[in-house]
Amino acid sequence: MTISLYRNFLPQIDGSLFLTDGGLETTLLFHHGIALPCFAAFPLLRDEVGRIALRRYFEPYLRIAAKRRVGFILDTPTWRANPEWAARLGYGRDDLVAINCEAVEWAVDLRNAFTSPVTPIVINGVIGPRGDGYRPDAQMSIPEAADYHALQIDAFRRAGADMASAVTMNYPEEAAGIAVASREARLPVAISFTVETDGRLASGESLGEAIETVEQASGGWPAYCMINCAHPSHFDSVLAAGGTWMQRIMGVRANASAKSHAELDEAQELDIGDPADLARHYRELRSRLPNLSILGGCCGTDHRHVDAICGACMPVLERA
DSSP: OOOOGGGGGOGGGGSOOEEOOOOHHHIIIIISOOOOGGGOOGGGGGSHHHHHHHHHHHHHHHHHHHHHTOEEEEEOSOTTOSHHHHHHTTOOHHHHHHHHHHHHHHHHHHHHHHOBTTBOEEEEEEEOOSSOSSSOOSOOOHHHHHHHHHHHHHHHHHHTOSEEEEEEEOSHHHHHHHHHHHHHHTOOEEEEEOOOTTSSOTTSOOHHHHHHHHHHHHTSOOSEEEEESSOHHHHHHHHHHOOGGGGGEEEEEEOSOOSOHHHHHHOSSOOOOOHHHHHHHHHHHHHHOTTOOEEEEOTTOOHHHHHHHHHHHOTTSOOO
């Protein structure tokens, strides 16, 4: 298996513990009362009020990383900032390029306020699916996906992002296309899949099959793989079965709730689950996944969950 040489430029690759944030959109919507048309956070970058709201969201996570003396992967709020979703919100391609560049510049400013020798911060350009995150309803071939997502990837590279991440990927070809486009741009990338309650992608493939598709198509370009937007109980049996593909998984960003995607899609209230119970799941995951060192959350999680997860996975860390 060929592995990207560019992975060596990322500080999290050495296995040091890095945190991420939790569920950006669900927190802004349910906890902060901020309307997000099309579930998109990137329009908040266009005015000072929105930028302040984003900063207030991220600051607790950055303080946790500083307190715990671990690294942090700082995401841009660009999960929906691709051509199809942006068009629904009235943004053209030129606007979209500018927004993705602005997102990186905003993250760099925030990093400058919090980075330290004990808390390295990585700027991560976030890429979401062209279609729905829960349903593979806009499937593309690998070349089509590479062409479609190149706009965002190129903007991240030009603006100075350290890496990109494709998150909530629910079929292999789109993920593979993003990996190919990132290789062409020479930008390190992480690929994160979501799974259903049976541990398989919505398109039917296993995690191992999806990762292998990405590896073969891109020549092993991704720096690492992740799982996000699923509760650990949904993929626990898959990990129990084992496989060499599990060595490629370095990160998990789980949902707070054990409900299915269909149930969450219909929910009128946020299910935050139990932060302590979720943290115990993560501690068990670290015994299953030999390279798991990037810990964060997804839908329904907030800074309380991430702090509990970090504490459970670092039991010998002195509590400040």
